[in-house]
Amino acid sequence: MSSVRVLVGTRKGAFILSSDGKRKDWQVSGPHFAGWEIYHMKGSPVDPNRIYVSQTSGWFGQLIQRSDDGGKTWQQPGLQPGEGMPAFPNKAPNRFLYDTSAETGAPLTTHQWYDGTQHPWEFKRVWHIEPSLVEANTVYAGVEDAALFRSTDGGESWQELSGLRGHGTGPNWQPGAGGMGLHTIILDPTNPDRIYIAISAAGAFRTDNGGKSWKPINKGLVSNFMPDPNAEVGHCVHHVAMHPSKPDTLFMQKHWDVMRTDDAGDNWREVSGNLPTDFGFVIDVHAHQPETIYVVPIKSDSEHFPIDGKLQVYRSRSGGNEWEALTKGLPQSNCYVDVLRDAMAVDRLDDCGIYFGTTGGHVFVSPNGGDTWEPIVNDLPAVLSVEVQTLP
């Protein structure tokens, strides 16, 4: 019988929630890396027992952890106690250095700061980890300040794909309220050279040559807080999702507006429809129904919690525009939590399971595509990210 393993990153550690395919009884493992911020953890599609973790701290900086046994044990890739290393090593699993070489055509520039001045690029943390679809040792990392890194040795060392940051619009990118993070990485399952990424607040970008060069894909996005609401870059994209069977169709939760594209990002159109508010962070797609999508409406960018204290997931079975509220099992009074951008995931069981975590420490599961919900846990630290692995 199939089972699921839910990987939960929180403000104070990582947790692993496991269940059989019924998704009724759960075992909770953790906290792993207690006291550290776990921005994201994700398993390799090639080797599900390989899990990559972004572990970070305002005091101690960035670490990368890896498990090769499904989360039972962890190591910083390539490092063992007692093995001497030079003070300035050639490689290290937590060394994310921006590419400054002229040879790659992407010398380090500056980006726009909150006050409109230019500001140097400074590495702060890894927001999102995306393991390769075909190779367990290859993994991508989206970082703050926004850039994309890749490792081809299981996380032992990282190299920037500097064509993204250096393609020309970088000086116009600016941090959102949470920082200038590259938070979304989507690998096209049908085209290994195509990758989508998204940055707050720069927008969405696509490469069609494996990361050498990139183009902004923001046509159709409208951000009224910008001097030019239709600008090529500067949009505060919160999250993007894709169904693997329709890789040219993307769904986006923007700062305001829910959007979709059917031409790989060349043109976007709004599909907020009858949502009570189209502000929010998460968006995801049903595992078997590529036109069934989910969002969690948040009241506004000034009040980051559900309307009237009622936590509601909204589902559209038509790829947007027509939405229905899903409330059964979710708190419908006095609930003032947020659901952050990487905190929703779907499993691939026959009856698709939907999962999301809140800043109040809940992780909810719906084992039936959103019809009903149950809490798996209620009192974790604030949840930063949720991923799920469907295991044979």
Next chain:
Amino acid sequence: MTDKDETAIAQVRVQLPYHLRNLAKIDGEVSLAVPGPVTVRAVLDALESRYPMLAGTIRDHGTLQRRPFLRFFACAEDISLVSPDNPLPDAVVQGREPLLIIGAIAGG
């Protein structure tokens, strides 16, 4: 060891904050063999060589600058802002006092 025998190997005691002890799987203090002259930089080089998982956690990988929320103390003196190449006090060099690496009490 004194200023007169700068090249000798000193046994330096280092106290690390809780999270870094956990990361390196260390209980209590660390005792490190540090070639002279014994400075903060030399101690951190020896520490990261023995515990490579700590590289990048105390000082930045790229710049080797101390992380803003960490401080260095020796003999009840805050030496965070002096050059990492300054000699450490004799009491630290001789192992009578530890070098303290302390996480700032910050965050509200």
